[in-house]
Amino acid sequence: MSVWDELGGQPAVVEQLKQAVNGDRLSHAWLFTGPPGSGRSNAAKAFAAALNCEREDVAERGCGQCPACLTILGETHPDVTFVRTEKVTITIDESRELVAKAGNRPATGRWRIIVVEDADRMAERTTNVLLKAIEEPTPRTIWMLCAPSPADVLVTIRSRCRPVGLRLPPAADVAALLIKRDGVDPALAQTVARAAQSHIGIARRLAKDPNARERRTATVRLPLALRGITAAVLMAEELTSIATDEAQSSNDERDAQEKIALLASLGAPETGTLPPAMRAQLKQLEDDQKRRAKRSITDSLDRTLTDLLSFYRDVLMVQLGHGVELVNVELSAEIEEFANNSSPEKTLARMDAINTTRRRIVTSNVAPLLAVEAMAASLI
Known part of the structure; x- marks a missing residue:
């Protein structure tokens, strides 16, 4: 199972990223955009794994089986940093730490990669801290920013990134992923994929948690009893x-x-x-x-x-x-x-x-x- 198998319903994105791995227009900065549930952070993670994959044959990189792929997918690789926040915004101090880390040469892989999963949660002052590092990166560093839409990122940052636009995959593709990856019953997979409106993470949670399915059913039935x-x-x-x-x-x-x-x-x-x-x-x-x-x-x-x-x-x-x-x-x-x-x-x-x-x-x-x-x- 390759790293690209997680990107169900995104054939154009997979092809774009594969070409970049092969050396076609590999940029130092990328902006992954798409609605919640489209898998933009998964796409960035798969891309990072493919770039540092240990396979000699470029066409086979992103194998999902070598130590580099496994550690990147598990978010434990020393050269790949994942940034997400549980707070309202990413702070300036956190951004400065990223800039300092981005200046280091990769320890074991080909590239040092910084994946910012919540780029839309950066205030303007915070984003400006990253500007010079993204504009003039060190030779072996790649930035990957993720946001719901290009408008959620400052134009000065956006103009320096190569865009990757994701869409919500069809419900059938989400169901197929749940069946293949998680062993979900096909009938249940179809039901939760539709109920989650193709949000992959929500669909998986609905499939795994009967209580979550009950809570959702209770929610959508509420308007039926709304009388006063x-x-x-x-x-x-x-x-x-x-x-x-x-x-x-x-x-x-x-x-x-x-x-x-x-x-x-x-x-x-x-x-x-x-x-x-x-x-x-x-x-x-x-x-x-x-x-x-x-x-x-x-x-x-x-x-x-x-x-x-x-x-x-x-x-x-x-x-x-x-x-x-x-x-x-x-x-x-x-x-x-x-x-x-x-x-x-x-x-x-x-x-x-x-x-x-x-x-x-x-x-x-x-x-x-x-x-x-x-x-x-x-x-x-």
């Missing part, structure tokens, strides 16, 4: 509760794995009291996890509202008679009845209210429950 202001308040409480449960479910597993990995790396004793130095590092990890938990709830609520939006998307498709496959096929009868009792104009207004709430929650300090209550009232 009391129901709207209850709907808002249910939405925020679903998002919180989803975030905690995801965080608990990851937090436990990180704690185990940290203690193992420190050589901590299996029983007894930890030495002071180890306790300090464990406390730092726990503080970082708490900060991440706060942001993950916001991200989870945004995803929950996206699931809710899929209900009204299906309603609009029925009202317009486009014959497009519904996202929520299991609710087709209820959706058709709902569509018959409303109008396309009202549906669009409801969708706009949901999207406005998503923006408010992500970009401002508004209390999530209050924002969702206001939204729910407008959906009556």
Whole structure:
């Protein structure tokens, strides 16, 4: 299984990156863009693995089996740095550390590679710190920036990067990846790929976690019981509760794995009291996890509202008679009845209210429950 197998439904991107690995227009800076779930960070990781693959034959690089490929895919290769943040932004100090690291020659591979997965989370002052390093990189350094769209990155950075545009893959390709990579039952794979609207990460989580599937079903059914202001308040409480449960479910597993990995790396004793130095590092990890938990709830609520939006998307498709496959096929009868009792104009207004709430929650300090209550009232 090569590193490119993870990029299902992206044949043009795979071909572009393969050509660059072969030496055709290999740039010192790349900008991977695409909507959430398109796999832009996976594409950057696969590209990094192929560039440092140990195969002698250039055409075979990206084998996914050599030590270089395996360590890069596992994010443990000494010459490849992955940068992501659990905070609102990447700080200037973090950017300066990246610039310093980018100036070092590769230790074992052909290239020193810096992959910034959250380039859109850099303020202008922070991005300017990277500008000179990207504009005049050291000879064996390659920068890979990832963002939802080119507009999310400063034009001075964007103009110095070679663009790689990804799209959401077809649901059938997402299902095929889940079947091949994760051994998911074909029928379930098709269902979750459609429910996730081709978001690969969400589809995998839905396939692996029955509780996540139940929470999503509860979300998309909420509009069916929306009859008055009391129901709207209850709907808002249910939405925020679903998002919180989803975030905690995801965080608990990851937090436990990180704690185990940290203690193992420190050589901590299996029983007894930890030495002071180890306790300090464990406390730092726990503080970082708490900060991440706060942001993950916001991200989870945004995803929950996206699931809710899929209900009204299906309603609009029925009202317009486009014959497009519904996202929520299991609710087709209820959706058709709902569509018959409303109008396309009202549906669009409801969708706009949901999207406005998503923006408010992500970009401002508004209390999530209050924002969702206001939204729910407008959906009556």
